[in-house]
Amino acid sequence: MPNTQELKDLTTQVRRDILRMVHKVNSGHPGGSLGCAEFFVALYQDIMDRKEGFDMDGIGEDLFFLSNGHISPVFYSVLARSGYFPVEELNTFRLIDSRLQGHPTTHEGLPGVRIASGSLGQGMSVAIGAAQAKKLNNDSHLVYSLHGDGELQEGQNWEAIMYAAANKVDNLISTVDLNGQQIDGSTDDVLAMGDLKAKFEAFGWTVVEIDKGNDIEAILEGMAKAKSLAGKGKPVCVLLKTIMGHGVDFMMYTHAWHGKAPNDEQLENGLQQNPETLGDY
C-alpha cells in the first residue's frame, strides 16, 4: 500500500491530468474534480479492497459508484493511474470515438465504470441495489458511492436514503462532497439544504464527518472510521468538506470553475502550482 507521500504525489499528478484534460477540449468540469482528487486517490489506492483487472459483477471486491458524473476527469485520471486502462487514453477525453465520454458510461466498455451517470440523483439507488446484491451473494465486501451536495436537491436521493435505512443496507458507505457550490452559486443561495448531518441521522444513517476533505491523512482516518461502522445495521454517510478547485488558487472558493476549462495561460499557471510527479500522460 502506498505511503502518505506517495498518495500526495499521485494527487498532484491527478490535478495535472484534470487540468490538461479539460484544457485540451476546452470543456469539462475541473472545479469539483480538483476538490475530490484526494478522496479518489485515497479511495482507489488505500481504502477499497479491489481485484486486479475489471469484472462488471465485481464479486469478492469493493465497488464504487460515481453519482455526480460530471466530475469524470478525476474519476478517469484515478482509474487510469490505478491500472484500469492506459494513462495515454486520458488524451481522448471528450473526443469523438473515445471511451472517455463527457460523463462516465458503460456503453463504450471503459474498465472501471459500472453505471452511466450525469443525469443527477440516480447513483445512490444503484449503489443500494449493488449492495443488496452483495448480501444475496454472501459477499462481505462494501459498496462506496460519491454524490455532490447540490445533487441532493434531486428527490430520488431521499427515496434512496429512506430505503437504505429501512432495509438496513449497512454495507454501503455514501460520501457527499460538501463543497457548498453548484452551477448557479452557493448551495445556500440556490436551494439551502439545511443541516445535512441532522437530516441523514434523522433518516436513520450513521454519519461520519471529514472536515479536512482535501487532506489525505484526514480522509484516510475518516474513511477508516466509516468502514469500522459498516455492518452494524445502518448505512454510513460521510460528509466530506472539500474546497472546489482545490490546489489551483484561482479556481478555489468559487463556483465559476464548475464547468469551465482554463485557457493556455491559466493552464500554465495551474500546472506550475502542481509540479509533475509521476509523469504526464
Place this chain on the structure above:
Amino acid sequence: MKTYTNTGNKDTRSGFGAGLTELGKTNENVVALCADLTGSLKMNDFEKNHPERFFQIGIAEANMIGIAAGMTIGGKIPFTGTFANFSTGRVYDQIRQSVAYSDKNVKICASHAGLTLGEDGATHQILEDLGLMKMLPGMTVINTCDFNQTKAATIAIADHEGPVYLRFGRPSVPNFTPEDQTFEIGKALHLIEGSDVTIVATGHLVWEALEAAKTLNEEGISAEVIDIHTIKPLDEKAILDSVSKTKCIVTAEEHNYLGGLGESISRVLAQHQPAPQEFVATHDTFGESGTPEQLMEKYGLNAEAIVKAAQNVLKRKTS
C-alpha cells in the same frame, strides 16, 4: 378459417404472476421488486415463496429502477413491478440512463396498461408507454395478449440478456393461446391465414382481431390475423410477407396511434412496400373513467372498430 377457443377469461397480470412463480423455482438469480402494488401485480406468490429475493421498495418508483439496475451488478435478474404509467413516464430518465444506456439486465414489468385499467381514469391509463419504451436504444418491448402468453413471455425474458419492457393489463380477457407454448421474442404469430386484408394486433386487441376476422369472413372477406407480441424488435418479415399478399393492413393496439405499433409498421411499409393502412388505436387523446368495455367501445378499440377499419382499408386498396 381457423378458429380459437377461449378456455376461460383470465387477467394477463395473473399470467405475469404465474410466470414469476415459475421463475422463482427455476432461476435463483431472479429477484422481484415492487413499489407498493404487490397484490395488483400478482407478485404475492413470489414474495411468499422467496422473501429473501423479494424487495418491497415503497412508493418510490425512481428508486426502484435504480436499485434494479444496481442489482444486475452481481448477476441478479431483477423484475420490477408497478402500473405501466409508473413503470415508464414517471421514471423515464432513470430507465434511460441507469438501465438502457448502462446496458443493464432489468425486466420492467408493467400492469394496468391502457384504457382497460378502467374506472381510475386517465391519470393511471397510460397510452404512450410503448412509444416511450421503443425509442430507447437496446430496449426490447413486449405487449402480450392473454394469460398463457404473458406467463410464457415472463419466463422467456429471464433468459434474454438485456433490458425488457413487458406490458400487460388488469381486466379478465379471453385466454386462447396454448398453455404449453414457448415464447419466442421478436417472432410474430400467424393466427389466421387470409388473403384480402392483414390485421396486425397486439395485447388485448388480438382477441378482438380474431372476432373481427370471423365477422369479415361472414361478409366474404378473408382476413389474415397476426399477433405482434414483440413491438421491438419488430418481425418485419412477417408483416411484409403478409402485406405482399393482401396489399393492405389494419393495425390494432390499446395505445396512442402516435408512437405505437401502427407507426412502427408504417415505417416498415414506407421503406419496403407502401400499402394502405388503417389505425385502430386512440387518436392523440387521454382516457377517462368507465368500465373497460365502455372505454374500448367509446375509443374505438374493439372487434367492431377493426371490422370497420378493414372495410375502409379494402376500399383504398389498389389491385
